[in-house]
Amino acid sequence: MTTTDIETTTHDLSVTHRAASETHLDAVGISAWFSGTRVLEDVSLSVPPATVTALIGPSGCGKSTFLRILNRMHESIPGAQMAGEVRLNGDDIYAPGVRVTTVRKRIGMVFQKPNPFPAMSIGDNVTAGLALTRTKVSRSQRAELIETSLTRAGLWREVKDRLDQPGSALSGGQQQRLCIARALAVQPDVLLMDEPCSALDPTSTRRIEETIHELRSEVTIVIVTHNMQQAVRVSQQAAFFLAEEGQPGGIVEQGSTDDVFHRPQDPRTAKYVHGDFG
Amino acid sequence: MVSSPVQPRKIRSLTSDDWVSLVGAVIASFALVDLIYLHILNTSGALGFVVCWFASFMLLFAAVLSFVNPRHVIVDRLVTAALYVAALIVLGALASTVIYTFAQGWRALVHLNFYTHDMSGVSPTAPLNQGGILHAIVGTVIEVGIAIAIAVPVGVATAVYMSEVGGRFARWVRTVVEAMTALPEILAGLFVYVILIVYVGLPKTGFAVSVAMAVTMVPIIARAGEVALRVVPSGLREASSALGATHWSTVRKVVLPSAKAGLATATILAVARGIGETAVALITSGASSFMTINPIKNPMNSLPLFIFTADQTHEPLAIVRAFGAASVLLAMVLVLFILTRWLSRDKGARR
Secondary structure, three states, X not given: OOOOOOOOOOOHHHOOOOOOOOOOEEEEEEEEXXXXXXXXXXXXXXXXXXXXXXXXXXXXXXXXXXXXXXXXXXXXXXXXXXXXXXXXXXXXXXXXXXXXXXXXXXXXXXXOOOOOOOOOEHHHHHOHHHHHOOOOOOHHHHHHHHHXXXXXXXXXXXXXXXXXXXXXXXXXXXXXXXXXXXXXXXXXOEEEEEOOOOXXXXXXXXXXXXXXXXXXXXXXXXXXXXXXXXXXXXOOEEEXXXXXXXXXXXXXXXXXXXXXXXXXXXXXXXXXXXXXOO | OOOOOOOOOOOOOOOHHHHHHHHHHHHHHHHHHHHHHHHHOOOOOHHHHHHHHHHHHHHHHHHHHOOOOOHHHHHHHXXXXXXXXXXXXXXXXXXXXXXXXXXXXXXXXXXXXHHHOOOOOOOXXXXXXXXXXXXXXXXXXXXXXXXXXXXXXXXHHHHHHHHHHOOHHHHHHHHHHHHHHOOOHHHHHHHHHHHHHHHOOOOOOHHHHHHHHHHHHHHHHHHXXXXXXXXXXXXXXXXXXXXXXOHHHHHHHHHHHHOHHHHXXXXXXXXXXXXXXXXXXXXXXXXXXXXXOOOOOOOOOOHHHHHHHHHHOOOHHHHHHHHHHHHHHHHHHHHHHHHHHHHOOOOOOOO
């Protein structure tokens, strides 16, 4: 492995060229509508640097919508509207003049269903973000980026000998880690994950949780999950979303994962984390 | 140690009993229809014979099966048999067309000069070792080439507009495209004749044929191309824009490459229509017996036009040449089909 980062003394897996994340992400007073129906009401959440924040709650409570508002994917759905501010290090990403492509480069996203590009090889999938944003890199930089990103996503050892094979030939768990590597290759400050393990088996899930664990120091992560144990395992901060019948969703309780799961203040949170509904 | 080899169970394969009842039913129904249709009723006609044969086969086959099989097996076998017969009819129609064409044109196809000479100064009644269809082959290649160069970019752009941009105006475009797919080719020919030859004042040339061909090809590419683009999973578009890609980058680098095979099929469909267009060539160029390389000067012959004009002479040898030209046309379509499939193949297996 070649690296220009001479100060790196840690083991191979965390070799990067980045300092620990210093990115603050603050959502202030977020509301959302689909075709005029309000689905989120006045949600505020602060994501501190170098942490994993878990968004939990039953289906249809607006967690995914909230997540998609954080990198402006929400507005790509016809009829979708939002209100409020999302501040990346203090700057509103919805301010006029801010390019949506710049926002999405800095705040990456991993989806529920693994979606590697079928017409690209494994290596090309990793660097797809560069090709798609017309970022020119030299051949050696590209090779290095592929290796670093795949290493950070925990996939390098499995695919290093077949980088020119199609990404669709991988297993579901490997495909999802390939998607994580693809998102990491554009060097985002924040990584949003929308139920990244819900389509995967327990072994792949554990690999991805390990990956999240290793990434935490470099990238701020927000993850939506339906798996309570997973939220406990990977996150430091948690927010419990709930939508009462016919009402828009909102955050019932947020705080450290330990508090939300073991000392919940709200009875509804207590019921949910103990598996009584949802 | 003695190991007992475990044989896989045969669950869905046919037993010898099944084969005997199938073959028996085929032979018995043939004999039965032969007897009744030809000897007792004393009628004739191949079509009626085949229809009666099929009907009595189904009845006999059902009767034989009903001795040992439950109802659902009988239904299953009968439907399977009917579907096989349907597939055989389609294959038979295709094969007989191709074989008949090659058989009729064979006497012309064996002469090398058929491929290397044109018909300038050769009378339609001349023996087959004189003259050839090189001018028509070259004309078809040039005309279809130009038509592809016009129709593929326009057609794919229309498909991208309808699928990736959308909106109210896209619905209008789709309606127009769908109406244009049903456009008779002679109208496309007249349209180009009026615009390019009457108004603009261009001579009747191969280029005019290409434009008219493109008019009929664009809607086919646009419509089949739109379907190909729509089946690209929306997750790929989302993944691409989540990486910071613009709409255009997403279309160009993710959507179009993912739909490559479908777009190739759309192009084949369009070329298959364009390459056989006769009325268009007749109106906008007219046949020539000599070689024309320049598509914007002089009439240019093409294979379908050659077939049409040769057939019009009613000379036996000209008709043999027409069948020879038709065989070449079929071969060209086949080569094009294989080439497009090969170019658009997916590298590596798809799950």
